[in-house]
Amino acid sequence: MSEPTQHEVLDTEPTHHATHIVSPKVYGVIFASLLFFTGLTVAASYLELGVFNAIVAIAIACIKAVLVILFFMHVKYSSRLTKLTVAAGFFTFFVLITMSLTDYISRAWGLW
Amino acid sequence: MDSQAIATQPAHGQEEHGHPPYLRHHFATVEQQRETASFGMWLFLLTEIMFFGGMFTAYMIYRNWYYPAFVAGSHQLKIWAGTMNTAVLICSSFTMAMGVHAAEIRKRSALLRWLTLTILLGTVFLGIKAYEWHDEWVHHHVPGLNFSISDFTHVDPHYLADKPLPPDMAEKTQVYFSLYFAMTGMHALHMIIGVSILLILLVKAWGGAYTTGHMTTIENFGLYWHFVDIVWIFLFPLLYLISRHQ
Amino acid sequence: MSTATIVKLPPQETARLPKRSYLNNEYGLMSWLLTGDHKRIAILYLISITFFFFIGGAMAGLIRLELLTPQSDLMAADTYNKVFSMHGIIMVFLFLVPSVPATIGNFVLPIMVGAKDLAFPKINLLSWYLYIFAGCFTLAALVLGGVDTGWTFTTPLSTHYLNTHVITAGIGVFIAGFSSIFTGLNFIVTVHRMRAPGMTWFRLPLFVWSHYAASILMVLGTPVLAITLVLVILERAIGIGVFDPTKGGDPLLFQHLFWFYSHPAVYIMILPGMGVISEVISTFSRKRVFGYTAVAFSSVAIAVFGFFVWAHHMFIMGVSNYSALVFSLLTMLVAVPSAIKIFNWAATLYKGSITFETPMLYAFGFMGLFTIGGLTGVFLGSLGMDIHLTETYFIVAHFHFVMVGGMLMAYLAGIHFWWPKMTGRMYPEALSKLAALVTFIGFNLTFFPQFVLGYLGMPRRYAAYPPEFQVLNVLSTAGATVLGIGYLLPMLYMTWSLKYGKIAGSNPWQATGLEWQIQSPPLTENFVETPIVDHEAYDYEWLAHKTQHEVQTVG
Numbered sequence: 001m002s003e004p005t006q007h008e009v010l011d012t013e014p015t016h017h018a019t020h021i022v023s024p025k026v027y028g029v030i031f032a033s034l035l036f037f038t039g040l041t042v043a044a045s046y047l048e049l050g051v052f053n054a055i056v057a058i059a060i061a062c063i064k065a066v067l068v069i070l071f072f073m074h075v076k077y078s079s080r081l082t083k084l085t086v087a088a089g090f091f092t093f094f095v096l097i098t099m100s101l102t103d104y105i106s107r108a109w110g111l112w
Numbered sequence: 113m114d115s116q117a118i119a120t121q122p123a124h125g126q127e128e129h130g131h132p133p134y135l136r137h138h139f140a141t142v143e144q145q146r147e148t149a150s151f152g153m154w155l156f157l158l159t160e161i162m163f164f165g166g167m168f169t170a171y172m173i174y175r176n177w178y179y180p181a182f183v184a185g186s187h188q189l190k191i192w193a194g195t196m197n198t199a200v201l202i203c204s205s206f207t208m209a210m211g212v213h214a215a216e217i218r219k220r221s222a223l224l225r226w227l228t229l230t231i232l233l234g235t236v237f238l239g240i241k242a243y244e245w246h247d248e249w250v251h252h253h254v255p256g257l258n259f260s261i262s263d264f265t266h267v268d269p270h271y272l273a274d275k276p277l278p279p280d281m282a283e284k285t286q287v288y289f290s291l292y293f294a295m296t297g298m299h300a301l302h303m304i305i306g307v308s309i310l311l312i313l314l315v316k317a318w319g320g321a322y323t324t325g326h327m328t329t330i331e332n333f334g335l336y337w338h339f340v341d342i343v344w345i346f347l348f349p350l351l352y353l354i355s356r357h358q
Numbered sequence: 359m360s361t362a363t364i365v366k367l368p369p370q371e372t373a374r375l376p377k378r379s380y381l382n383n384e385y386g387l388m389s390w391l392l393t394g395d396h397k398r399i400a401i402l403y404l405i406s407i408t409f410f411f412f413i414g415g416a417m418a419g420l421i422r423l424e425l426l427t428p429q430s431d432l433m434a435a436d437t438y439n440k441v442f443s444m445h446g447i448i449m450v451f452l453f454l455v456p457s458v459p460a461t462i463g464n465f466v467l468p469i470m471v472g473a474k475d476l477a478f479p480k481i482n483l484l485s486w487y488l489y490i491f492a493g494c495f496t497l498a499a500l501v502l503g504g505v506d507t508g509w510t511f512t513t514p515l516s517t518h519y520l521n522t523h524v525i526t527a528g529i530g531v532f533i534a535g536f537s538s539i540f541t542g543l544n545f546i547v548t549v550h551r552m553r554a555p556g557m558t559w560f561r562l563p564l565f566v567w568s569h570y571a572a573s574i575l576m577v578l579g580t581p582v583l584a585i586t587l588v589l590v591i592l593e594r595a596i597g598i599g600v601f602d603p604t605k606g607g608d609p610l611l612f613q614h615l616f617w618f619y620s621h622p623a624v625y626i627m628i629l630p631g632m633g634v635i636s637e638v639i640s641t642f643s644r645k646r647v648f649g650y651t652a653v654a655f656s657s658v659a660i661a662v663f664g665f666f667v668w669a670h671h672m673f674i675m676g677v678s679n680y681s682a683l684v685f686s687l688l689t690m691l692v693a694v695p696s697a698i699k700i701f702n703w704a705a706t707l708y709k710g711s712i713t714f715e716t717p718m719l720y721a722f723g724f725m726g727l728f729t730i731g732g733l734t735g736v737f738l739g740s741l742g743m744d745i746h747l748t749e750t751y752f753i754v755a756h757f758h759f760v761m762v763g764g765m766l767m768a769y770l771a772g773i774h775f776w777w778p779k780m781t782g783r784m785y786p787e788a789l790s791k792l793a794a795l796v797t798f799i800g801f802n803l804t805f806f807p808q809f810v811l812g813y814l815g816m817p818r819r820y821a822a823y824p825p826e827f828q829v830l831n832v833l834s835t836a837g838a839t840v841l842g843i844g845y846l847l848p849m850l851y852m853t854w855s856l857k858y859g860k861i862a863g864s865n866p867w868q869a870t871g872l873e874w875q876i877q878s879p880p881l882t883e884n885f886v887e888t889p890i891v892d893h894e895a896y897d898y899e900w901l902a903h904k905t906q907h908e909v910q911t912v913g
Contacts, residue, residue: 021213021216021217022209022213024210024213027206027209027210027213028206030206031202031203031205031206034202034205035199035202038195038198038199038202038348041348041349041353042191042195042353042356045349045353045354045355045356045357046356046357047357048357053354053355053357057349057350057353058346058349060349061345061346061348061349061350064342064345065342065345065346068205068338068341068342068345069338069342071209072205072206072208072209072334072338073334073335073338073339078150079147081151082150082151082154085151085154085155085158086154088158089157089158089161089162090161092158092161092162092165093161093162093165093168096162096165096166096169097165097168097169097172100169100173101172101173104173104176
């Protein structure tokens, strides 16, 4: 690339990142991991773990989602802005769930 | 008399009109255009997170309230279908990522191959889903339209350890299936839209559109496709794997 | 009132509109209907929003007419329900939400950041078409017989107990939501990626900051409304039981999901208006906004905190006392950033060279009325008060003070402020000042009695009321008539000004900001050359220095 234009010099936005081409080998490893975790979650559902069944299932799903996000969606190699954007989305979803829960878990807590 | 800006700089540098034809006029550089498009797609995916998020919230609350009904309802789903669909979608995510890679290294035939595989896998997913939905219709598990609780008030031959539900809890299986159809339905709609766009992209890729250095569209569509996969990654355990040990 | 003014127009005998501008760049209906130019899209929005405003206003007129007498004599109770529902749906979703962002924001924001257009011009046009589509569905619902759920679509009334056009109206609102989402998405990306060289975040006008904050809310909040409406429609159409208590659903879940969007929605509505006020107050006191950083961050704080307080709309609906406590506490917090802004605007005025042009009159109106509306919001946020005041006219008065006394005044301030930029012409000053005064008087007469009515116990959404409330209701209706005149006047003189108004020149208000450094009306590409920004926002010294060395630019 030639001399940076003044536009680029004055541009302080944290979106610049090297255009990184992820190798098919990485994709292959992630692909295999995802299939493995799928098998794991199905197997785990046949075990009697009480309340941990749900926790294990969600945890495995989160791991799979993180793998897809970081590698298939290239977030690991993306700018800080992209990472912040993804985090903001999940944070808002988290707020929706937890603050709705403040109502539902406390409804049966007895009368004041 | 032209208008004055504060201090000015010519809009382009030395390589005046050497910009590629796909550079839109309101952008200064191709890099800016690419980053803008990517950021825009991510913001759209944020809206999708919140869109599905509402249904996940509803699911979480009702699973808490009506756990036995959710267990019974979940047992009615075919775990082989769900697991296979999960595997199919994961494969399709892999083929999509490989397609993006092919566009990045400008290999047109590879891109066409991977896009076609993704389309096929997406269609297989939809086919299995359609089969499952038909099965639920046949067993009277479609809320509002032909729902019957008889499956839940009697002993399920596949889950002999399960006690049949009392009638009021059996009624709540309709809530489970309402969420099942709403969530898988919305997901399937996104898959259908995805496959349709993929067909258009395939045709354009055939004409060489994405292997000449401008592959932003493929890249951003890939983001959408992976997102739809992630939604299913959560739907699968929540809907299909509620205590299979019982 | 002083006759001093900062308006500086080019000599009218020789002044002409610029030969080339975005208005005459291309001709023909298709050049407007298929445009990608953010300025033309803003004008398209301006026309459509005004159209829906007057329909919603007509509904308001019908409401006030019915409430002249204690009996439900002008219309049946069911019809009254349809009228106020339509009023709410149209005013909230088809007027207030898009008003400043889609008209003024679309027009001015790209220029303010130094860009040639928004990041995604085609999506901008799509936004407008979605808006029109939404409007058509809403009008269809109206014409087919109306919807009577209130703008809040509360279940199980909306899903189970009505035979009105809930689905049609729901689809209309769903589509309007996506129009809003795409506008917000466009703004966020534009502010991040399209700023001119040297335009750092902290040199941006505060108008941009408030639109950025509102856009975050649009993108993250509106989808939840969308899915909620989908579930309501499914429940109504095929009977899935997510909100139906007889099938095990929880009607309160609908309200949680609905208000998760609809509370941030009120900040989506007010934040752009606050952005306008920042610009107007600075310009007409010739002073930079006091505490720029505080105002900028408070915009973002309002957006963030706005997500944490939604259940204050549900205190009496059956949420647990413990969660009500949490939400009430957080509601107290969310008032703080708004108050910070009011204090900072007041501090901007202190020792400023204040003049009373029409936008400034509206801005003063905003400051007083929004403060009252906001304070009454704090009253409502406290649990004890809310038990008594909720679902009464106190609530109606509260939200009309913030939305009409606040937001609508800010919208009018903005339209008057940027009118010369958009059209190249000035509106008649005397008439506009009169209209502002009439609006202010009419507004207070209409809505102040409603605080009293609410406190005395008159419930909202009722066509009939006890006869002891009649005097206050008559006052309110009288005020509404005055208010209507106040809103009609700008329609008339603004239209008149398009042909007969004085030529404005590029900077009639002598304001800072990139939009005032280009011709009025602007070129399609906004800037002849990419601007390079080397000064802070609201830098009046820089402006004075610049205008010394420059002839007023016109055509």
